[in-house]
Amino acid sequence: MKLTWTTLLLLNSALMLNAASTDVAQLMEDKCSNCHFVSNAYKEMKAPPMWGVKKIVNQHYKTPQEAKAFIIDYVMNPSKEKMVFPEATLKRFGLMPSQKDKLTQEELEAIVEYFYR
Numbered sequence: 001m002k003l004t005w006t007t008l009l010l011l012n013s014a015l016m017l018n019a020a021s022t023d024v025a026q027l028m029e030d031k032c033s034n035c036h037f038v039s040n041a042y043k044e045m046k047a048p049p050m051w052g053v054k055k056i057v058n059q060h061y062k063t064p065q066e067a068k069a070f071i072i073d074y075v076m077n078p079s080k081e082k083m084v085f086p087e088a089t090l091k092r093f094g095l096m097p098s099q100k101d102k103l104t105q106e107e108l109e110a111i112v113e114y115f116y117r
């Protein structure tokens with residue numbers, strides 16, 4: 001294939017997009033995956049896995065906008081009253097500690113956008 005400027009430009013922007021989502025993936029790794037394993041390593045879990053979080057939030061909040069708003073609020077201000085996980089989750093893991101001092105609002109919004117991309 002003959003490389004034209006257009007293909008090079010396309011390639012370049014694809015790489016940049018990729019780099020941007022890798023950054024957020026890394027951010028989520030740093031800020032959430034410590035407790036919410038992205039995989040299924042059941043034994044060492046400190047919290048439900050992220051796919052489980054997304055699933056249960058989506059069952060309670062019908063639109064992505066509502067779901068995103070809920071997660072953003074919950075991560076900063078968790079409470080028993082707001083929880084969508086059942087009682088059993090609370091018994092097993094305890095309430096999620098607020099992440100207010102662990103990440104910025106912008107970082108959290110980027111993570112939540114990344115969930116729903």
Ligand code: HEC
Pocket residue numbers: 031032033034035036046047048053057071074075078082083084085089090093094095096097099103108111
């Ligand atoms: C210190 C451990 C810890 C960290 C770090 C953590 N979580 Fe959690 N999270 C928990 C636990 C435990 C639960 C289950 C109990 C609960 O719902 O509060 C939970 C539950 C949740 C829920 C479901 C809330 C509900 O209504 O039941 C959401 C949404 C969530 N986490 C998002 C996040 C996101 C996004 C991050 C990263 C910015 C994060 N958490 C970081 C421990 C953590």
